[in-house]
Amino acid sequence: MPSYTIQMLVLGLESSCDDCSAAVVEETVAGPVLRSLVRESQDAIHGPFGGVVPELAAREHLLQVRAVMGGALAQAGVGLKDLDRIAVTRGPGLVGSLLATFSASKAVAWREGIPWVGVHHLLGHLNAARFAAPDLPFPALVLLVSGGHTHLYLARDWTSLQLLQKTRDDAAGEAFDKAARMLDLGYPGGPVVDACARAADRAAEPFTPPKFRDGRASWSFSGLKTAVKLRVERNPRLATAGADDPEVQGLCRSLQEAISTWLLKPVPALAEEHGAHSFVISGGVACNSRLRAEAADLAARTGLALAIPEPRLCTDNGAMIAAAGALLEPDAEPWIQNADADLKLGA
Helix, strand or coil: CCCCCEEEEEEEEECCCCEEEEEEEEEECCEEEEEEEEEEECHHHHHHHCCCCHHHHHHHHHHHHHHHHHHHHHHHCCCHHHCCEEEEEEECCCHHHHHHHHHHHHHHHHHHCCCEEEEEHHHHHHHHHHHCCCCCCCCEEEEEECCCCEEEEEECCCCCCEEEEECCCCCHHHHHHHHHHHCCCCCCHHHHHHHHHHHCCCCCCCCCCCCCCCCCCCCCCHHHHHHHHHHHHHCCCHHHHCCCCHHHHHHHHHHHHHHHHHHHCCHHHHHHHHCCCEEEEECHHHHCHHHHHHHHHHHHHHCCEEECCCHHHHCCCHHHHHHHHCCCCCCCCHHHCCCCCCCCCCC
16 A cells, blocks of 8 residues: 555535435545545436425435545544534536535534635536546646536646536436436436447447537537437337337437547547646446446547546536535635525636
């Protein structure tokens, strides 16, 4: 085991959507070291609805938050009095979900006298890459892509994100979820579509990329969902054929290839324009095998240093919030802060 000088021990909490998570992270001179990570998924609860039901998510977080926090501390072998800081997601997200860990963290910080910091959710996703690449060269292009976000940022350090472009309508993760629902493959859609795509002998007919009047390599995924719907309507058996069907697998492969290709298309030009030295991909869709492989090829061609967190750190988790919170100044008066469903970067 390498020897580190511990600068700070941080408890990170995250409940912005449907995952309740806590982690204990050591911030060291060599970067963050993960001591524990506990994550309670609500996939089984929301699966029958094909998406997250905010009221159900919020209620479940209230039931989970105490055990999740306790589990992370126990797994790390530390107590509350050992902590140097508590970091929690302040927003954006579902406000009812956010309030579960947000309120609990303020109560614990007040009772124990522990410094507290609220963290922007997307800044957390950026810092998930610090666990594997603490010495990443900046500036960096940062693709944050999930069921709710498809944004490309320029980062000049681990605490700044400047928006370069975002999807003009739906997020890439939503396209995966809705396509999986139309094919009756289950929820969440990303992992099942990925599995089907990898099983395919060949891809189905490719999807036509969106075109915009300004000619930019931008993103739109609403039309992709419609295209999948039309193919299912033309061939109704796809809706019930299942994951082992070759045609379903071929359709999933085409869908996955389209999303990966579209996501990465703007990167080379923007990297050159902004003098980027590296490329970060994070968020739930960063788990996708095709995207990870194509990103590696792109990085090799362009000379960009590539950083993609391991899959368990791509999805919403307390570790990324702890890693970001370790670099931010604690709030002087956390008690007057509130969760913000539409929190802007820099707020």
